Amino acid sequence: MNKNPLIPKPHKIIGINRETDLESTFRIEMDTAPVMGQFYMVSIPRIGEMPISISGIGQGWIDMTIRNVGKVSQAVHFLDMESTLFLRGPYGNGFCLEEFKGQHLVIAAGGSGIAPVRPIVEYYYNNQHEIDKLDLLFGFKTPDAIMFGKDIKRWKERFKTILTVDDACGIWDGECVGLITGYVKDIKLSEYDRMDVIIIGPPVMIKFTAAEFIKRGVSEERIIVSMERRMSCGLGKCGHCKIGEHYICLDGPVFRYNDAFKMID
Numbered sequence: 390m391n392k393n394p395l396i397p398k399p400h401k402i403i404g405i406n407r408e409t410d411l412e413s414t415f416r417i418e419m420d421t422a423p424v425m426g427q428f429y430m431v432s433i434p435r436i437g438e439m440p441i442s443i444s445g446i447g448q449g450w451i452d453m454t455i456r457n458v459g460k461v462s463q464a465v466h467f468l469d470m471e472s473t474l475f476l477r478g479p480y481g482n483g484f485c486l487e488e489f490k491g492q493h494l495v496i497a498a499g500g501s502g503i504a505p506v507r508p509i510v511e512y513y514y515n516n517q518h519e520i521d522k523l524d525l526l527f528g529f530k531t532p533d534a535i536m537f538g539k540d541i542k543r544w545k546e547r548f549k550t551i552l553t554v555d556d557a558c559g560i561w562d563g564e565c566v567g568l569i570t571g572y573v574k575d576i577k578l579s580e581y582d583r584m585d586v587i588i589i590g591p592p593v594m595i596k597f598t599a600a601e602f603i604k605r606g607v608s609e610e611r612i613i614v615s616m617e618r619r620m621s622c623g624l625g626k627c628g629h630c631k632i633g634e635h636y637i638c639l640d641g642p643v644f645r646y647n648d649a650f651k652m653i654d
Contacts, residue, residue, distance in 0.1 A: 394624060397432050397475035402468060403450060408536045412501065413466060414444060414454045417474060422446055424483030425508045426615060426643050429453070430623050432475045437461040440620040440638075443479070444504035445511070454504040454536065480623035481642050484509060484587070484613070490519055493579035497526040497598050499569055499590025503536055505615055506589055510544055517547060521583065524576050525550040528569030528594070532561045551575060569594065573601035581608065588646075589615045599646050612646035 404416030423429075423443055431453065432438035439461045445452025457466045465474065486509070494513075496506050513523050525548050529535045532554055544550055551572050553565035565572060569590075578584060586607055588598050595614050602612060620630045620638045630637035633651060635644075 394477065395622070397430065397438075397477040399473045400476050402470055402472050402474060405468075405470060408454060409534055411458065412454055412456050412536055414452050415465070415468075415474070416445070416450050416452050417476070418449065419451045420449065423451065423479035425486070425512070426483035426505055427479035427481045428505075428617065428620070428623075428642065429476045429478035430480070430620075431455075431461070431465070432477075433461060433464045434475065436464045440480075440617065440623070442505040442615075442617060444507045446508050452507075454501070454507075456501055478623060480620075480638050482640070484643055486512065486519075489585055491521055491583075493522040493524075493584040494520055495524045495526065495576055495578075495584065495586045495602075497528075497569060497573070497586065497588045497590075499528045499594040499598070500530065500534065501536070502589035502591070502594070502615075503527055505617075506587060507537060507540065509587070510540075510548075514544060514547060521579070523548045526553075526569060526572060526576065527551070528553050528555070528572075528590075530555045531558050532563075533558070549576075568597075570597045570601050573598065573605065578605060578607065581606065581611070584611060586612045587614075588612060592616075596650075599650070609647035609650065610645055614644055614646055614649045615642045616644060616649060617642045 401418045402415050403418055406414045428440050428442045430438050431441045441453045443451050444454040455462050455465055498506050554561050557566045586602050588595050599612050623638045625636040625639040
């Protein structure tokens with residue numbers, strides 16, 4: 390039996406859902422459950438490999454939401470049901486949900502950053518008794534870029550949810566328009582030691598959204614971010630994701646903001 394951690398294993402695609410013109414969610418057979426926030430290295434033979442976060446976890450499957458922006462991702466989007474993807478992992482530390490028990494949790498996600506937090510929201514949708522409160526703040530560039538629209542509509546039934554777009558493009562009938570940072574003020578915060586904030590998105594979005602929460606009295610230690618950048622091997626061997634003393638693929642991708650802010654461009 391080959392136990393080389395660099396050799397990927399074949400997994401069958403059992404579902405495909407088109408999210409936007411660029412993103413699709415692939416449901417993949419998986420007999421082991423990863424930790425929310427971890428990632429896999431996804432490959433197609435003779436084409437290449439890329440890191441992809443988990444956007445859903447179920448009995449015997451995982452979801453991966455993939456944006457069609459490069460050679461490997463384009464090849465994945467040509468695949469059909471029952472096709473084979475090659476995966477190795479999972480890698481990274483993921484989120485520790487035990488830390489959020491009884492807490493007020495705020496999740497702020499920009500663009501495709503909603504994908505890795507989707508399993509967390511789904512978990513609390515079904516286990517609401519484990520937290521004190523959950524508030525959601527999602528931002529997208531345009532209405533056409535909104536991902537998981539049906540899920541967001543369902544989450545709104547149980548959690549305070551703010552959904553905003555940077556540019557309404559004349560077709561947005563939602564209430565909120567503008568950058569996600571402009572709506573941090575609309576989240577009613579709890580006492581310092583009773584709340585945590587998760588922020589995922591582009592580095593500039595993380596930086597300025599975290600700054601808004603800090604202005605409102607949330608300490609850096611209570612802010613958690615996920616930094617998925619330049620990961621290549623997943624094992625801390627290639628050095629592509631090393632920033633300062635940290636290997637993102639090993640020490641992260643999930644960090645407390647007091648550790649992460651030095652790594653954000």
